[in-house]
Amino acid sequence: MRESLSVVVTTYNSEDTLGACLASAAWADEIVVLDSGSSDATIDIAQRHGASLHTQPFAGYSAQKQAAIDLARHRWVLLLDSDEALPADAAAAVQRVLESPCCAGYQLWRREWVFWRWQSPRARLNHYVRLFDRERARMSGHSVHETVQVDGPVGRLDVVLDHYGEPDIAGRVDKANRYSSLQGAEDARRQRAWLGWRLVAYPTIAFLRYYLLRGHWRAGWAGFIAARVHAFYAFLKYAKLHEARVRAAQGTPRHPRQR
Known part of the structure; x- marks a missing residue:
């Protein structure tokens, strides 16, 4: 049955x-x-x-x-x-x-x-x-x-x-921003090593993997733009992790205009 x-x-x-x-x-x-x-x-x-x-x-x-x-x-x-x-x-x-x-x-x-x-x-x-x-x-x-x-x-x-995902580029960029904040917070708990290397190199690796290895170059400009947004997400999550570490080391300094 x-x-x-x-x-x-x-x-x-x-x-x-x-x-x-x-x-x-x-x-x-x-x-x-x-x-x-x-x-x-x-x-x-x-x-x-x-x-x-x-x-x-x-x-x-x-x-x-x-x-x-x-x-x-x-x-x-x-x-x-x-x-x-x-x-x-x-x-x-x-x-x-x-x-x-x-x-x-x-x-x-x-x-x-x-x-x-x-x-x-x-x-x-x-x-x-x-x-x-x-x-x-x-x-x-x-x-x-x-x-x-x-x-x-x-x-x-x-x-x-x-x-169907996000209907336009703006929606996908908004999602990259939201997800990178959540992912950065999760990575902070894991104590990611080699952060400087990841921040510099990984966005390019992410772009090449998405665009070339996964074959999204076949989708023309849509594939190229999607790969760039994917690389931007990879950059943002490590940039936000770096920012969190700097703020923690400095005691979370306030923005000058907030003082």
């Missing part, structure tokens, strides 16, 4: 993409939406799609997703971001696996919308654990770039999520 499935989504002002996300998962046995105080039409969209709707204040990316997973009624969970959508063939692939799961979790591929176009089909796709037995999996606890950590073997499904 096939295992029942809960699709789990966390939301905040997600009206632009949530409808497509939930419609793509309509075949699941349950859809759980955990919202963190949306002021747009997110709640109405979730209710219209028959989701089991819950709300709580935002607890951080990893903790919020874990809270949503804990609300699921079924043991097997498919975790989606509110700006992701499953392809038409996902239902058959997932249900086939759930007839006799041989792994504790399964990775799905993901293709990215890059400002005004999809990434090239010849560029490298990322893959993430999204389908898993929640009794053998937990969120990683990272401030950003949180992942599902599975206790057991991990397989991979031939399913490609669509990730």
